[in-house]
Amino acid sequence: MEPLERERAKKLFEKYRTHRDGIRNVPEAAQICLICGSIHIIPKPDNDKMLYCRDCRFSFYRYICPFCGLTVDGRDPQNPGCRECGERICTCGACGCGSKAGRSDAAES
Ligand SMILES: [Zn+2]
Ligand SMILES: [Zn+2]
Numbered sequence: 001m002e003p004l005e006r007e008r009a010k011k012l013f014e015k016y017r018t019h020r021d022g023i024r025n026v027p028e029a030a031q032i033c034l035i036c037g038s039i040h041i042i043p044k045p046d047n048d049k050m051l052y053c054r055d056c057r058f059s060f061y062r063y064i065c066p067f068c069g070l071t072v073d074g075r076d077p078q079n080p081g082c083r084e085c086g087e088r089i090c091t092c093g094a095c096g097c098g099s100k101a102g103r104s105d106a107a108e109s
């Protein structure tokens, strides 16, 4: 993905900081920390479903749903946490322990 321009990042930050609905559908939002506004976002080393802000160390879920292909973003109110597995629930209803998977302990490659 192209590096995010500061101006564009700032606008997205201002917009989604308080209204997080729909942030999962904004590709550039994956590169913005909604806590501090930083664009220094990197994959979290110990969790491939999470991203991590290098500046304030906030981490959040952001990944592609393996069942329907939509983006899941833990900051979006439409992707609430699952009470069973703690992962985020996709708008399709699937999550890490979801019945759609049919398994919860398979090692992902
Ligand atoms: Zn941050
Ligand atoms: Zn899904």
Ligand SMILES: [Zn+2]
Pocket: 082, 083, 084, 085, 086, 087, 095, 096, 097, 098
């Ligand atoms: Zn779950």
